[in-house]
Amino acid sequence: MSTWFITGISRGFGRTMTEELLRRGHTVIGTTRNGKGPFEHNNLRxxxxxxxxxxxxxxxxxAAVQAAGRIDVVVNxxxxxxxxxxxxxxDAEVDHVMATNFGGTHRVIKAALPFLRAQGSGHIVNFSSVGGFAGSAGFGIYCASKFAVEGMSEALAIELKPLGINVTIVEPGYFRTEFLSRDSAVVAATHISAYADTAGLTRSNVSVVDGRQAGDPVKGVAVIIDAVESGKPPFRLPLGADSIARIEQKMAQVQADIAAWRDRTTATAFDD
Ligand SMILES: NC(=O)c1ccc[n+]([C@@H]2O[C@H](COP(=O)([O-])OP(=O)(O)OC[C@H]3O[C@@H](n4cnc5c(N)ncnc54)[C@H](OP(=O)(O)O)[C@@H]3O)[C@@H](O)[C@H]2O)c1
Structure with missing residues (x-):
C-alpha cells in the first residue's frame, strides 16, 4: 500500500481519486483550499x-511527509x-490561471522533490488536458497553461529517470466533474463580437456541455491509478475517446505540415 499526496480533493477528479485510492487500501494526504475534507476516513489526512x-x-x-512518514505518489x-x-x-486573468495550473504544479513538485530524491523513488502525476496537447478556440490561455505543464513534465521525466522517480501526465478529454460549472470555470470578462463564431461558440457551449460530458470520472481515475500501480507507467496518459481522437488528429496535422515543407525547412543549415 502506498501514500498519495493529491492537491484539490474537495470535488471532481481529486475527490473521486481519493475515494478510489482509499477503497483500494492506500493512504491519501489531500489538500483543499478551506482545509475541510470531502468526507472522513481513517486513511485520509x-x-x-x-x-x-x-x-x-x-x-x-x-507536514505531510512528517504525518505519513513518506510520500510515494504526488498528484498535481x-x-x-x-x-x-x-x-x-x-493580463490578470492570464496571470492567475498560469499561476494556478502551471505555477502551482511547479511549486508542489519543487516542495516534494527533496523528499522523493532522498527516498530514491516516487511518482509525479501531473494533470494536463487534451488542451495541453492541442489548442482549441476559446481555451487558448488555459491550453497555454497546460502546454506549460507538458513541456516542464517532459524535461522533468528525463531529469528524474536516473533518480528512480517516474513522471506521468494525464490528458483528460471532457469528464463530468465540476470543471465546466460556474463554480470552477472562469469566463473572461471581455467579449469581442469578432470571435462570436469561434471562442464565442465555445463560451455558449460550456453551459450546454456541463453535466453532459461523456467521461465518467470514476472510470477515469481507475485508469490513472491502474497505470501508476502497473509498474510500467506511461509518460503520457490520454483519457477518454475524445482526447485520443483530438491527439491523433493533431499528430496527423503536424506530420502533414512537416511533409509539405520538409525539403525547404531541412535545407537551412550553413553551406559550409
Ligand atoms: N473535467 C474535465 O473535463 C477536465 C478535462 C481536462 C483536464 N482537467 C483537469 O483536471 C483537473 C481537476 O479538475 P476537475 O475536472 O476535477 O474540476 P473541478 O471539479 O472543478 O475540481 C477542481 C479542483 O481544483 C481545486 N482548485 C482550483 N484552484 C485551486 C487552487 N488555487 N489551489 C488549490 N486547489 C484549487 C478546486 O478546489 P475548490 O473546491 O477549493 O475550488 C477543486 O478541488 C484540473 O487540473 C483540470 O484542468 C479536467
Whole structure:
C-alpha cells in the first residue's frame, strides 16, 4: 500500500481519486483550499493549501511527509479552466490561471522533490488536458497553461529517470466533474463580437456541455491509478475517446505540415 499526496480533493477528479485510492487500501494526504475534507476516513489526512501560495506549499509538504512518514505518489490535480479568445483575456486573468495550473504544479513538485530524491523513488502525476496537447478556440490561455505543464513534465521525466522517480501526465478529454460549472470555470470578462463564431461558440457551449460530458470520472481515475500501480507507467496518459481522437488528429496535422515543407525547412543549415 502506498501514500498519495493529491492537491484539490474537495470535488471532481481529486475527490473521486481519493475515494478510489482509499477503497483500494492506500493512504491519501489531500489538500483543499478551506482545509475541510470531502468526507472522513481513517486513511485520509487533509491539509489546507492554496497552490498559489508558495509558503503554504512548502510547509504543507513538510507536514505531510512528517504525518505519513513518506510520500510515494504526488498528484498535481488542482486547476481550473479559463474561457475566452486570446484577445479577450486580460493580463490578470492570464496571470492567475498560469499561476494556478502551471505555477502551482511547479511549486508542489519543487516542495516534494527533496523528499522523493532522498527516498530514491516516487511518482509525479501531473494533470494536463487534451488542451495541453492541442489548442482549441476559446481555451487558448488555459491550453497555454497546460502546454506549460507538458513541456516542464517532459524535461522533468528525463531529469528524474536516473533518480528512480517516474513522471506521468494525464490528458483528460471532457469528464463530468465540476470543471465546466460556474463554480470552477472562469469566463473572461471581455467579449469581442469578432470571435462570436469561434471562442464565442465555445463560451455558449460550456453551459450546454456541463453535466453532459461523456467521461465518467470514476472510470477515469481507475485508469490513472491502474497505470501508476502497473509498474510500467506511461509518460503520457490520454483519457477518454475524445482526447485520443483530438491527439491523433493533431499528430496527423503536424506530420502533414512537416511533409509539405520538409525539403525547404531541412535545407537551412550553413553551406559550409
Ligand atoms: N473535467 C474535465 O473535463 C477536465 C478535462 C481536462 C483536464 N482537467 C483537469 O483536471 C483537473 C481537476 O479538475 P476537475 O475536472 O476535477 O474540476 P473541478 O471539479 O472543478 O475540481 C477542481 C479542483 O481544483 C481545486 N482548485 C482550483 N484552484 C485551486 C487552487 N488555487 N489551489 C488549490 N486547489 C484549487 C478546486 O478546489 P475548490 O473546491 O477549493 O475550488 C477543486 O478541488 C484540473 O487540473 C483540470 O484542468 C479536467
Amino acid at each position: 487533509v491539509f489546507r493549501m492554496d497552490v498559489n501560495d508558495p509558503s503554504e506549499v512548502t510547509a504543507i509538504m513538510q 490535480n488542482a486547476g481550473y479552466g479559463l474561457v475566452g479568445a486570446v484577445e479577450e483575456v486580460s
